[in-house]
Amino acid sequence: MEHSISQVARMAGISARALRHYDEIGLLSPARVSANGYRWYGRRELLRLQRILLLKELRVPLPGIRDIVDGEADELTALRRHREQLVGERDRIDRILDTIDATIAGLSGERTISDEEFFAGFTADKERLREELVGRYGDAVRDHFAAAEQATAGWSREDHERAAADGRRLLTRMSEARAGGVAPDDDRALDLVVEHHRGVTALWPADATAYHALGDLLLDDPQQRAMVEDVDPQLPPWLADAIKAYAVHRLGHHLD
Secondary structure, three states, rough: OOEHHHHHHHOOOOHHHHHHHHHHHOOOOOOEEEEOOOOOOOOOOHHHHHHHHHHHHHOOOHHHHHHHHHHHHHHHHHHHHHHHHHHHHHHHHHHHHHHHHHHHHHHHHOOOOOOOHHHHHHHHHHHHHHHHHHHHHHOOOHHHHHHHHHHHOOOOOHHHHHHHHHHHHHHHHHHHHHHOOOOOOOOHHHHHHHHHHHHHHOOOOOOOOHHHHHHHHHHHHHHHHHHOOOOOOOOOHHHHHHHHHHHOOOOOOOOO
């Protein structure tokens, strides 16, 4: 069964203009275009559109979406992977909502909450990232995290906010470099990555191979990617490539 562009737009909750744009950039072409210029979409196109919209929910930019959907022919495998990503994002949001609800309850006098509960949702995210790194690099990561937590144990809220602001300023400078046409392996980009590498190794003494692999983690982990996309939706792939280039050219990582 085929559907007109207006029918598909209504079903998907998007505009016909968006569908025409997807066609223009090679992201989603109709099954056929009739002699009068009308676009018609079949089930195959609807499945592709569903994947596009799922990836948009994960805040993947359109160029990245095209690369993903073109590179995966198995619809079932792709949907299962997208589902895992969405479940992970839902669980992360649920944890933060639980923290907010507990804070509201405490401030309204409904119940008493401990100081630690103010940060429960964010602590859970750190635990999840730690387990992800342990899975990739082994149990030694736990000791590095423990050392980092001990080093920052005396930090005040202002210290944490200052570190977060510094990180955001660095991402902004990287975004400006990307927008200005600086390639990820250009020396100007690598000079910026120096600060990123310094921040990582302050918490975890990653060697060249591990730091190179962080480029993939930045793209694979929804939370890490979302933090970078919050500054610039197009920055994650650029930063991932810059991290890998830094590992090769400045740290001596050898590609297989």
